Amino acid sequence: MTELETLIGELVAEQGPMPLDRYMALCLGHPRFGYYMSRDPFGERGDFTTAPEISQMFGELVGVWAMAVWREMGSPSPFALVELGPGRGTLMSDLLRAAKAMPEFLNAAQINLVETSPVLRGMQEELIGSERAVWHEALTTLPESPSIIIANEFFDALPVKQFEHRGGKWFERCVGFEEEKLTIGHAPAAMPERFDAFAYDGAIVEDSPARDSVAEEIASMARAYKTAALIIDYGHETRAPGDTLQAMRAHKFVPVLHEPGNCDLTAHVDFESLASALRRGGVSVSPVTTQRSFLINMGLEERAERLSATASEEQKADIAAAVKRLAGPGDMGNLFKAICAVSPGLTMPFPFAAS
Ligand code: SAH
16 A cells, blocks of 8 residues: 555545545645655656657747747846746747747746656756746736746646536546545535536536636636747547546556555546637637647747758668657547737737638
8 A cells, every 4th residue: 555545545434425526636745655755757667758858849849839929929138937847847848949040939938837846856956047937836826017927738637527417417536445445436426517418417627626627717817918839639520429538657557546655646628618618718719729839839849850951871760750659649649739929919929720
C-alpha cells in the first residue's frame, strides 16, 4: 500500500465516499505524496511523453504562433508570456529560441509560469533561467497586463468529477474503502437531475469544476487586458458520455486505483465544456481544431524540411518520425485538439477560424 492509499482510506473511513475529483487532486497534488510533487514524470524512463518532449519543432511552432499573435495585439510592451503547467520547461525554451528571430517580442515578454510541482519548477529554472521568469502557484497572481497564455497538456491533469445514471437518478462516482482496499462506487444519495441528454441507465458523464474555474480566470484576464490563450490537449470536440479517467505508469495503462500517488492520472478534455466555460466568461473562442491541422498550418512540414537539410541520415529519420507522431492521424494528430480564446474585440489569430 502506498502512504497516500493509507491516507485516502482513513479519509474515506472518517468522511465517507470521496468524489473522484478529490481523489485525483490528492493523487496528483498532495504536498508530500502527490505524483507531480516528487518526480520528473516525462520521457522514456518516466511514465509518459508529451509533444514538446518529442520534438523541438512543437515549441518552435507555438513560438511562431505567439509572435504573430503579439503583432496582431498591437505589439504590447511589456506583456506577460504565460505558460500553464510547463513540465520540464522544454516548450518555453524552444519557443524562446525561435523568438530570437524577433528581438522586440523577446524584449517585451515577461515570462510567467504557473506550476505547482517543486521538482518541475527546479527543471524549468535550469532550462529557462531563474532570473528570467516568475513562478506562480495559480493564475490568480499573474500580472495585470496584456497576456499570451499557452497550456499544453495542462487541462487533462485538472481533476474531473464523474456522475453515473442508475435507475432514473444521477449518482456521483466516488472512491470507497472496503476490506482494507480502495474501491470505486457511488455516493449513497442521488444528485439533483442533470445531464438530461445522457440520461440512460449506466451512462457516465464527466464534469470538471477545476477546469471551469481556470477557464473563468483566463476569461477574467481577457476581459481586463488584451489576451490570447492557446489550449492544446487530448480530448473530444463535443460533449459525450464516457469514463475517460486513466492512470499511466511507465507508458502503460494501469487501473485508476493502482498505487495512488505513483501513477499519472488524467482525463480527456471535453472541449465543448471548456469552450462554453470560456464563452460564459465573455471571451471569443475559436472552433475546435486538431493538433495536426494546427501544426501543419503553422509550418510543421516546412520546418521539418529545413531541419533535415543539414541533418545526418539518422537525424532525418528522427525528424520524420517526430512529424508522424505529432501530426499523424493515427498518432497524436487527431486525438489532440487545439482551441484559441481571445479578448472580446480581438481578431481570432491564424490558423484558428472565427466561430
Ligand atoms: N506542458 C508540459 C507538461 C504537461 S504535464 C508538456 O507539454 O510537456 C502537466 C503539467 O501541469 C506539469 O508541469 C504539472 O506539474 C502541472 N500541473 C498539474 N496540475 C497543476 C495545477 N493544479 N496547477 C499548476 N500546475 C499543475
